[in-house]
Amino acid sequence: MTNQFFFIGLPYAALFIVITGTIFRYLNFGFKVSSLSSQFLESRELFYGSRPFHWGLLVLFFGHLTAFLFPRSVVLWNNVPVRLLILEIAGLGFGLTALFGLIILIIRRIKNKRLWMVTNKMDILVYIILAVQIISGLWVAIFYRWGSSWFALSLTPYLKSIFLLSPDISSVSAMPMAVKMHLISAFTLIGIIPSTRFMHFLVYPFAYLWRSYQLVIWNWDYRKIRSSRKMKNGIKSKNN
Amino acid sequence: MNVRSQISMVFHLDKCIGCHTCSIACKNIWTDRKGAEYMWWNNVETKPGTGYPGKWEDQDIYKGGWEKKGNTIRLKGAGKFRGLKNLFHNSGMPVLEDYYEPWTYQYENLFEAKEGDDQPVARPVSLITGQAITPKSGPNWDDDLGGSQDYARKDVNFKNLSPAEQEAMFQLERMTMHYLPRMCNHCLNAACVAACPSGAIYKRGEDGIVLINQKKCRAWRLCVTACPYKKSFYNWNTGKSEKCLLCYPRLENGQIPVCMQSCVGRIRYLGVLLYDADKIKEVASCKEHELVDKQMSIYLDPNDEEVIKAARKNGVADSTIEAAQKSPVYKFVKEWGLALPLHPEFRTLPNLFYVPPLLPTMAFVENGTYETTSESFWGAIEKSRLPMKYLASLFSAGNEKTIEIVLKKLMAVRLHRRQETVGDLPQNEVSDPMREVNMGKETADAIFRLTSLPLFDERFVIPPAHREEAMEMLESTADVKGNHGFGFKEPPKRGL
Numbered sequence: 025m026t027n028q029f030f031f032i033g034l035p036y037a038a039l040f041i042v043i044t045g046t047i048f049r050y051l052n053f054g055f056k057v058s059s060l061s062s063q064f065l066e067s068r069e070l071f072y073g074s075r076p077f078h079w080g081l082l083v084l085f086f087g088h089l090t091a092f093l094f095p096r097s098v099v100l101w102n103n104v105p106v107r108l109l110i111l112e113i114a115g116l117g118f119g120l121t122a123l124f125g126l127i128i129l130i131i132r133r134i135k136n137k138r139l140w141m142v143t144n145k146m147d148i149l150v151y152i153i154l155a156v157q158i159i160s161g162l163w164v165a166i167f168y169r170w171g172s173s174w175f176a177l178s179l180t181p182y183l184k185s186i187f188l189l190s191p192d193i194s195s196v197s198a199m200p201m202a203v204k205m206h207l208i209s210a211f212t213l214i215g216i217i218p219s220t221r222f223m224h225f226l227v228y229p230f231a232y233l234w235r236s237y238q239l240v241i242w243n244w245d246y247r248k249i250r251s252s253r254k255m256k257n258g259i260k261s262k263n264n
Numbered sequence: 265m266n267v268r269s270q271i272s273m274v275f276h277l278d279k280c281i282g283c284h285t286c287s288i289a290c291k292n293i294w295t296d297r298k299g300a301e302y303m304w305w306n307n308v309e310t311k312p313g314t315g316y317p318g319k320w321e322d323q324d325i326y327k328g329g330w331e332k333k334g335n336t337i338r339l340k341g342a343g344k345f346r347g348l349k350n351l352f353h354n355s356g357m358p359v360l361e362d363y364y365e366p367w368t369y370q371y372e373n374l375f376e377a378k379e380g381d382d383q384p385v386a387r388p389v390s391l392i393t394g395q396a397i398t399p400k401s402g403p404n405w406d407d408d409l410g411g412s413q414d415y416a417r418k419d420v421n422f423k424n425l426s427p428a429e430q431e432a433m434f435q436l437e438r439m440t441m442h443y444l445p446r447m448c449n450h451c452l453n454a455a456c457v458a459a460c461p462s463g464a465i466y467k468r469g470e471d472g473i474v475l476i477n478q479k480k481c482r483a484w485r486l487c488v489t490a491c492p493y494k495k496s497f498y499n500w501n502t503g504k505s506e507k508c509l510l511c512y513p514r515l516e517n518g519q520i521p522v523c524m525q526s527c528v529g530r531i532r533y534l535g536v537l538l539y540d541a542d543k544i545k546e547v548a549s550c551k552e553h554e555l556v557d558k559q560m561s562i563y564l565d566p567n568d569e570e571v572i573k574a575a576r577k578n579g580v581a582d583s584t585i586e587a588a589q590k591s592p593v594y595k596f597v598k599e600w601g602l603a604l605p606l607h608p609e610f611r612t613l614p615n616l617f618y619v620p621p622l623l624p625t626m627a628f629v630e631n632g633t634y635e636t637t638s639e640s641f642w643g644a645i646e647k648s649r650l651p652m653k654y655l656a657s658l659f660s661a662g663n664e665k666t667i668e669i670v671l672k673k674l675m676a677v678r679l680h681r682r683q684e685t686v687g688d689l690p691q692n693e694v695s696d697p698m699r700e701v702n703m704g705k706e707t708a709d710a711i712f713r714l715t716s717l718p719l720f721d722e723r724f725v726i727p728p729a730h731r732e733e734a735m736e737m738l739e740s741t742a743d744v745k746g747n748h749g750f751g752f753k754e755p756p757k758r759g760l
Contacts, residue, residue: 054479055478055479056503057482058481058482058483058503059483059503060483060503061483061484061485061498061503062500063353063354063357063359063485064357064359064360064485064498064500065359065360065392065500066359067353067357067359070353071353071355074352074353075352075353077352078352079352137393137395138360138392138393140393141392141393141500142500142501224482227462227482229348229461229462229463229482229484231463232344232347232348232460232461232462232463233344233348235463237339237457237458238453238454238457238458238467238544239457239460239463239465239466239467240268240466240467240468240469241466241467241468241469242468242469242470242579243468243469243470
């Protein structure tokens with residue numbers, strides 16, 4: 025029953041919340057969709073915390089995504105022991121990098137009075153979830169070794185079954201506690217995205233890559249003023 | 265030719281008395297809010313000095329503006345690759361200490377303190393944490409060369425001066441200073457616009473005002489790094505960047521920005537310049553010593569038939585063209601060539617121009633006394649006590665020739681007016697300087713008039729915003745014709 029709650033109920037709840045919640049938040053509280061940057065109040069320690077934390081997590085996220093999308097290729101890659109070692113050590117390395125960054129970030133936030141002014145309750149939850157997530161991941165990497173290989177056989181089918189709407193928890197129920205913790209905190213993390221600063225990665229500015237540097241907006245274009253012969257309602261300016 | 269209109273400004277530095285009324289007016293209406301306490305969209309600095317935020321001109325520290333690379337330019341501390349790479353930690357961004365920690369005083373303590381042996385005091389408390397602090401720096405901490413060891417001596421513009429020249433500037437008899445009021449330049453090649461990953465910062469097509477859309481801003485903070493003038497500020501409370509908006513709600517109603525309205529010395533002029541938007545990139549990428557001349561060439565003559573035709577074709581309103589023809593800025597910048605951009609080497613093509621200060625350069629010392637009986641009435645520009653190199657570093661990317669010509673023109677006007685009003689100078693002492701800068705009597709009188717006796721409407725020529733037509737972009741005003749009362753947003757017809 026517990027397994028069903030955590031591995032069927034929780035992931036679907038998380039998915040439902042993240043989809044409806046982010047859309048709701050973006051449309052209704054779009055002004056607040058960002059990670060409230062505190063670099064202005066404290067910059068030096070942020071450098072040693074934020075950079076390793078973000079780069080570590082970014083690589084790990086895409087690593088997990090690859091293992092989920094192309095399990096066969098990952099297993100094939102791991103056929104040669106040296107390549108398996110490289111992959112595992114790299115994963116562990118980036119995990120430790122992210123943990124190092126997170127610890128610096130937490131210490132920074134606790135010891136700096138200015139940062140208390142821009143910290144809310146959900147930020148504390150974010151730190152806790154992230155700590156559980158990274159530590160449980162490292163735990164699995166160290167004590168239940170070669171996860172990059174057994175992941176493909178046990179967890180990928182489970183995650184796939186979730187997305188195919190026919191959840192099969194037989195393999196995940198037999199997993200050790202650390203793996204379960206990692207999964208549960210991951211689902212929780214996804215579920216709290218709409219109500220926390222996690223929102224900021226959803227608005228990563230990709231559009232910047234292909235827009236021109238200078239941006240000029242005309243509020244009203246004398247050449248484009250509608251003629252009154254087209255009898256339909258105008259569209260409100262998107263500029264505001 | 266892609267003609268656009270730009271609201272631009274001229275500050276006449278000889279007239280600035282450093283009273284900070286502009287800054288206070290701006291603070292009162294725009295930045296007297298939580299998170300914005302430390303911001304001064306408009307501030308007045310004493311030069312030489314390090315300014316606000318400290319050493320803002322040193323782009324090795326703050327990585328602002330554009331840098332030339334080959335035949336083109338790129339953002340120094342931002343841009344598509346560097347900017348997105350730096351999102352996690354924006355290395356060039358100034359922090360609170362570079363500005364100052366805003367504070368207030370516990371005034372209520374004066375009234376509510378319990379009875380005791382001591383007089384109650386109002387202690388300073390931080391406006392960020394609410395804790396008691398001892399202010400160590402604040403707005404205009406270095407006013408009038410106060411604490412010059414820490415501030416004036418560290419002025420970034422001294423880098424081209426030899427140690428002996430620097431030392432000379434700080435001898436008591438030779439010491440000189442002037443004020444430098446600063447605000448957003450509403451640049452043509454704005455670095456903040458280019459650096460914003462969210463696309464929240466934009467230039468208004470109608471009048472060239474650069475604005476930050478607060479809804480689209482996502483606190484990536486790259487504009488703060490990218491603006492070489494450090495006039496984009498991060499609001500730590502809202503998590504949005506803010507900057508001078510040239511009081512656009514006032515401008516649209518035909519009023520002038522408050523900093524200009526309140527200016528005691530009447531140093532500020534505002535008007536329209538027409539420019540060729542196709543040439544922005546070319547001008548911004550030119551060689552450093554050509555920057556000022558090239559920037560001047562981008563502004564077009566509003567009386568030229570060709571320009572008027574192209575402007576109309578581009579949708580510039582006739583009233584705007586008319587305002588451009590009367591623009592005091594056009595006169596100072598193009599016609600008379602008296603006003604120069606601040607730090608053109610940042611390559612943003614700023615639209616705030618300064619008439620460089622003549623007064624601090626004039627009096628010079630010989631044998632320990634002020635020299636007033638030299639061969640000419642006011643002494644030669646070359647012998648001035650404020651080194652030309654210093655002014656050139658501020659206003660012409662190091663090109664001393666440009667500064668010298670402007671100062672000589674200003675001097676010629678003074679000599680001409682002395683001759684007109686007092687008439688005690690030998691004829692050649694007036695006519696030679698005027699011939700040297702190629703200035704006629706009418707021009708000199710016109711410069712004198714617009715400098716010393718201008719009317720309000722001559723200092724500020726605001727193009728009408730045509731708000732009465734703006735409605736037509738949102739809905740056709742003919743839609744409701746023939747309907748009852750206010751008309752309907754939806755057709756009232758029922759049934760399928």
